[in-house]
Amino acid sequence: MLSIRDISLLRKSETSTSVEPEADFGPTSTLWSNQQVFFSPIAVPRPVIQTIGSLSLTIAKADGLDYEILRPIPVVIERDEDYFIASFNETNIHVSGDTMERALTNLMTYIGDVFDEVSSIGSENLGPTLRYEFALLRTYIQKRNAE
Amino acid sequence: MLNKTHALIIAKKLEAEIAKKTNNHDIAKVFHNGKLIAKFGIRRGSRKDQGHGHIPRELHTSPHVCKEMADCRIQRKEWLEILRENGQEID
Numbered sequence: 001m002l003s004i005r006d007i008s009l010l011r012k013s014e015t016s017t018s019v020e021p022e023a024d025f026g027p028t029s030t031l032w033s034n035q036q037v038f039f040s041p042i043a044v045p046r047p048v049i050q051t052i053g054s055l056s057l058t059i060a061k062a063d064g065l066d067y068e069i070l071r072p073i074p075v076v077i078e079r080d081e082d083y084f085i086a087s088f089n090e091t092n093i094h095v096s097g098d099t100m101e102r103a104l105t106n107l108m109t110y111i112g113d114v115f116d117e118v119s120s121i122g123s124e125n126l127g128p129t130l131r132y133e134f135a136l137l138r139t140y141i142q143k144r145n146a147e
Numbered sequence: 148m149l150n151k152t153h154a155l156i157i158a159k160k161l162e163a164e165i166a167k168k169t170n171n172h173d174i175a176k177v178f179h180n181g182k183l184i185a186k187f188g189i190r191r192g193s194r195k196d197q198g199h200g201h202i203p204r205e206l207h208t209s210p211h212v213c214k215e216m217a218d219c220r221i222q223r224k225e226w227l228e229i230l231r232e233n234g235q236e237i238d
Contacts, residue, residue: 081148083198094201095172095188109170110188117166117174118183127184128236129207 054078055100059108067112067141077103091137092129115141149210153217154189154199157206160216161223165189177206179227184237207235 058072077086077100086107087094095110097103118126118134126134154175158165163175172188187205190197203210207230215221221229230237 080198080200083200085201085204087201087204092205092207094204096190096198096201098197106171106188106190110172113168113170113172113174113188114186117168117176117186121176121183125182127179127182130183130185 059104062108062112062141065108065112067115067143069141071140073111073140075104075107091133091140093133093137111137111141115143149199149202149213149217150195151190151192151197151199152195153214154187154202156217156219157202157213158187158189160219160221161185161206161226163187179237184230207233 055077056074057077058074060069060072062069073088074090075086075088077084080096083096083098084100084103085094085096086103088107088111091111093107093111093114095103095106097106115137118130118137123131123134157163158175161175161177163177166174166176168174168191170191172190175187175189176183177185185206187202190199200210203213206213206226208226212221212226212229216226227237
């Protein structure tokens, strides 16, 4: 397992953008991030991507997407065999991606697609669980230019 | 590993309606008694081996159950029963 000091060194040498998770190991040896990131490809040192089991972060801004974020979206990215699963667990929205960055990008666009699709169906046509999840999702995002 | 081929079979097994989207995923919507009770994303692209490990979570079930559905050993009716047994409100 990489130590925090090693991760800092890796971050200095191998990351390429200014947006990166704050690396820290939690009590279960999980790599955690308490830092909010804007929606752009995250930069995680490649050796860390190969090593970690999961990464937690929050998304605070959705530039370039057709919705805006009302409050930070908690995201967990986990490795599953040779690809990654990004999850917005509270609303049961999950996607896969070949890389950590792709999984996060997919999640952000998928959140908007789910919002549109479920909105078009209408709350009265949702089962109890999805009705709850959609109500929760509406506390996190809204369409741009919505009154 | 669940892949895109499995995802498409599961969608068919669950009699899901596929909503074509312009982004990276289409959305499979599962209705029961006229209500949307579950949805899951199907990755776009031609590669059939694309990982779809997110599907069990979106369907409130286990990877094993999803694999069984993809292998035609679990049908929609049984999946609905599993949801009920797991305490999911679907009715």
